[in-house]
Amino acid sequence: MIRYTLKCEINHKFESWFQSAGAFDKLHAAGMLSCPDCGSETVEKAMMAPRLHQDAKAAQDSLQESRPMHALTAPASPAEAAIKELRRKIQEHSEYVGPEFASEARKIHHGDAPERSIYGEASNDEARQLAEDGVPVAPLPFFPSRKTN
Numbered sequence: 001m002i003r004y005t006l007k008c009e010i011n012h013k014f015e016s017w018f019q020s021a022g023a024f025d026k027l028h029a030a031g032m033l034s035c036p037d038c039g040s041e042t043v044e045k046a047m048m049a050p051r052l053h054q055d056a057k058a059a060q061d062s063l064q065e066s067r068p069m070h071a072l073t074a075p076a077s078p079a080e081a082a083i084k085e086l087r088r089k090i091q092e093h094s095e096y097v098g099p100e101f102a103s104e105a106r107k108i109h110h111g112d113a114p115e116r117s118i119y120g121e122a123s124n125d126e127a128r129q130l131a132e133d134g135v136p137v138a139p140l141p142f143f144p145s146r147k148t149n
Helices: 021-029 056-066 078-093 101-110 124-132
Strands: 002-008 013-018 043-045 095-098 118-120
Touching (some): 013 021
Antiparallel strands (some): 002 043
């Protein structure tokens, strides 16, 4: 595993782990990397300091001094907190329709199903077709709960 510091075109910096340098190159070439802050797909490696071998105690002390520790459930940034709040509101006030999102959104739009807020999953082609047909849709900045680790 290798950790890279990355940055997007407007200089948001973030870190990500890759199986190898080659794995990063393949994902980058395929356009499968994006900035977690703004969603930009123009992502490049940022300047990184080399990681030198240290004894375990010195490494742990250095890690604790270099960045604040967050509980795994606590948002690490204001953007993450905003996304968490958005998810909560959507889940509280909308119905999850899963992979039937495209067909259910179309039924609602045509008056064949009750008017209500829904969210779910759609392929890029399904979402594009809905938008082209005038069905109001928007991508969400998170995956449904059942799709997360």
